[in-house]
Amino acid sequence: MNSPCGGSNLPQGVSLARSPAYIRPMLKIDNLSATVGEGEEAKLIIKGLTLDVPAGEVHVIMGPNGAGKSTLSYVLTGREGYEVTGGSATLNGEDILGMEPEERAAKGLFLSFQYPVEIPGVPVMTFVRTAMNSQRKLRGEDEISAPDFIKKSREIAKQLKLDAEMLKRPVNVGFSGGEKKRLEIYQMMMLEPKFLILDETDSGLDIDALKTVAEGVNAMRAPDRGMLVITHYQRLLDHIKPDRVHVMAAGRIVTSGGPELATRLEAEGYDGVLGEAV
Amino acid sequence: MTTALRDLIRNPNAAELELVARYGMLSEDARRERAFEAFAKGGLPHRRVEGWRWSDIKAALPVIETPPTITQTDIRVTDGALVFTFTPTGFTWPDTLPEGIRMLAKPEAQAFGASEDLPLGALAAALSGGGKKPATLMFEVTGTDLPRVHFRFSGAGEANFARIQFVLRPGAELDVSESYLGGAGFTACLVEYSLQEGARLSRTVCQGGGDAEVLAATASVQLDAAADYTQTTLAFGAKLARLETRLTHQGSGAKATLNAAYLCAAGRHADITTEVRHGATACTTRQLTKGAVLDGGRGVYQGKFFVPRNVGQQTDADMQHNALLLEEGAEVFAKPELEIYADDVECAHGNTSGALDANQLFYMRQRGISEAEARALLTEAFIAEALETAGDLEDVLREEARGWLAR
Numbered sequence: 020m021n022s023p024c025g026g027s028n029l030p031q032g033v034s035l036a037r038s039p040a041y042i043r044p045m046l047k048i049d050n051l052s053a054t055v056g057e058g059e060e061a062k063l064i065i066k067g068l069t070l071d072v073p074a075g076e077v078h079v080i081m082g083p084n085g086a087g088k089s090t091l092s093y094v095l096t097g098r099e100g101y102e103v104t105g106g107s108a109t110l111n112g113e114d115i116l117g118m119e120p121e122e123r124a125a126k127g128l129f130l131s132f133q134y135p136v137e138i139p140g141v142p143v144m145t146f147v148r149t150a151m152n153s154q155r156k157l158r159g160e161d162e163i164s165a166p167d168f169i170k171k172s173r174e175i176a177k178q179l180k181l182d183a184e185m186l187k188r189p190v191n192v193g194f195s196g197g198e199k200k201r202l203e204i205y206q207m208m209m210l211e212p213k214f215l216i217l218d219e220t221d222s223g224l225d226i227d228a229l230k231t232v233a234e235g236v237n238a239m240r241a242p243d244r245g246m247l248v249i250t251h252y253q254r255l256l257d258h259i260k261p262d263r264v265h266v267m268a269a270g271r272i273v274t275s276g277g278p279e280l281a282t283r284l285e286a287e288g289y290d291g292v293l294g295e296a297v
Numbered sequence: 298m299t300t301a302l303r304d305l306i307r308n309p310n311a312a313e314l315e316l317v318a319r320y321g322m323l324s325e326d327a328r329r330e331r332a333f334e335a336f337a338k339g340g341l342p343h344r345r346v347e348g349w350r351w352s353d354i355k356a357a358l359p360v361i362e363t364p365p366t367i368t369q370t371d372i373r374v375t376d377g378a379l380v381f382t383f384t385p386t387g388f389t390w391p392d393t394l395p396e397g398i399r400m401l402a403k404p405e406a407q408a409f410g411a412s413e414d415l416p417l418g419a420l421a422a423a424l425s426g427g428g429k430k431p432a433t434l435m436f437e438v439t440g441t442d443l444p445r446v447h448f449r450f451s452g453a454g455e456a457n458f459a460r461i462q463f464v465l466r467p468g469a470e471l472d473v474s475e476s477y478l479g480g481a482g483f484t485a486c487l488v489e490y491s492l493q494e495g496a497r498l499s500r501t502v503c504q505g506g507g508d509a510e511v512l513a514a515t516a517s518v519q520l521d522a523a524a525d526y527t528q529t530t531l532a533f534g535a536k537l538a539r540l541e542t543r544l545t546h547q548g549s550g551a552k553a554t555l556n557a558a559y560l561c562a563a564g565r566h567a568d569i570t571t572e573v574r575h576g577a578t579a580c581t582t583r584q585l586t587k588g589a590v591l592d593g594g595r596g597v598y599q600g601k602f603f604v605p606r607n608v609g610q611q612t613d614a615d616m617q618h619n620a621l622l623l624e625e626g627a628e629v630f631a632k633p634e635l636e637i638y639a640d641d642v643e644c645a646h647g648n649t650s651g652a653l654d655a656n657q658l659f660y661m662r663q664r665g666i667s668e669a670e671a672r673a674l675l676t677e678a679f680i681a682e683a684l685e686t687a688g689d690l691e692d693v694l695r696e697e698a699r700g701w702l703a704r
Contacts, residue, residue, distance in 0.1 A: 140678025154665035
């Protein structure tokens with residue numbers, strides 16, 4: 020393996036000024052194309068998208084309805100019915116597109132769903148413990164002991180102001196919109212993924228729930244963890260400060276910038292910003 | 298006599314001829330004779346008989362022979378349970394019975410009148426007994442705080458027949474379980490429960506065994522006023538397994554719960570058939586049946602509520618059947634029926650079948666749960682509700698189901 024800094028291709032004594040992460044992004048998407056639907060119904064939604072997210076950074080994808088933002092999150096996590104037709108996506112240098120969804124999860128990829136799914140009959144604790152142990156098994160690690168699991172769960176539930184009773188109930192069944200999103204954050208904190216994709220995590224949240232969720236996400240920020248935040252509105256970015264903002268339209272990234280781009284989008288709208296970018 | 302009976306069965310197959318021969322070897326008895334006549338009129342039921350169109354016993358049982366040996370492990374029942382075992386050739390029973398339950402020498406309950414529309418129940422009544430086996434094992438229950446009574450049907454052989462009767466005196470309470478472990482090529486048993494006023498009985502049935510076997514377990518239940526009957530069944534099917542319940546509300550205010558879950562792998566056929574007659578006012582019936590079937594498996598559900606014009610007033614009855622077709626090639630046949638002649642009743646029924654939810658599967662896999670494990674968890678969750686009525690055996694049945702799902 021080449022060292023990111025001072026690799027064998029560089030003359031002796033020369034090192035790159037940028038951080039190692041920039042040379043080797045954590046999530047690297049290159050010229051990705053993907054269709055949704057089967058057979059003749061298949062429709063090209065992602066059209067040559069390129070995006071790098073280094074470890075330790077939070078990147079935001081904003082864009083109008085129908086830009087393909089949620090599709091991108093499903094393609095990256097391997098949902099059935101989403102077919103990659105070109106390009107590549109790697110996580111820490113490993114091709115993820117050929118993996119089963121559960122293998123990607125075990126590699127540390129986590130998707131916080133825009134609409135978390137209800138699973139009647141499966142209590143939250145059973146669900147998360149099964150997920151945690153399945154991931155560990157795939158990674159060749161030992162299972163977590165019941166006392167360790169319960170201790171960890173208690174601490175995180177407290178931090179997220181989650182009622183312990185809620186964790187005994189079936190996953191998302193009868194939960195309010197805010198509770199569902201908080202449960203996504205709970206799962207995220209329990210599973211400690213390496214890379215997070217948050218798909219419209221702010222939708223359906225009142226301001227208090229939004230703050231709790233944002234605090235949870237911010238607590239997950241770490242030098243060895245990357246995040247891709249998909250959102251419609253700037254309001255989430257008042258609470259989660261991004262390193263980079265990308266604007267997605269018609270299946271590709273059309274412009275990128277710093278946090279100020281989000282403010283401009285809020286002021287000028289997508290038409291204003293996109294008019295100039297296209 | 299035997300010749301005359303043989304002539305009753307049209308185009309008998311080798312299995313039917315064997316049944317006639319077995320009958321001929323048993324001692325003469327008027328009840329036995331009536332029962333065998335009832336069976337012989339139609340012989341082994343087949344698909345041209347309504348009620349058996351999806352469960353053709355005659356085709357599944359061309360001959361009666363000892364099936365390949367299988368491992369038989371009984372479900373875990375509470376310590377202190379009174380265990381009775383029926384094998385093809387023998388019978389074992391506990392040394393003593395506690396006060397409050399005793400065996401009767403003479404039949405008392407006439408719950409089963411050799412009706413022709415329960416041909417395999419009639420057959421069990423006709424052929425049970427011989428050797429050490431009782432023609433009818435009869436119990437009278439007067440106590441309340443009694444240990445569980447557990448029946449085990451197991452052991453290798455050609456055929457296993459049994460007839461069991463319970464009379465629960467007013468206010469008596471009992472938990473009964475029946476475990477069909479297979480081993481015989483053909484098992485037919487008839488279990489009759491008569492609950493007198495205010496009596497309570499919980500019956501749990503677990504059916505397993507090998508996939509070369511044919512089983513017919515028929516229950517006939519009569520409820521007097523304010524009696525409370527709960528039945529919970531878990532069936533894994535066999536070459537053909539028919540679990541049939543005929544229940545009559547004959548005293549007002551009686552309450553019946555009839556739940557079942559079936560899980561069928563390739564080559565397995567499970568049939569849950571029930572008929573409930575609301576023959577008294579203000580009786581309640583709750584029925585929930587859940588099933589999950591793999592490619593090459595077959596589930597059959599037939600449920601009927603019959604509410605006569607006058608006596609059936611203020612009936613409150615609900616029937617639900619939900620099936621999961623886990624793979625292409627899985628088969629489920631369902632016939633829910635309500636036949637209502639009374640005008641002041643609340644009767645509902647629902648029937649669904651479908652596949653596992655793709656959203657739920659993806660959500661679970663995204664969290665790292667393998668597809669096989671996700672399917673097992675979702676299927677277990679799906680059938681679990683039907684097993685909630687099994688009391689202290691609920692966890693045992695869940696474990697059995699989990700074992701099947703983990704295969």
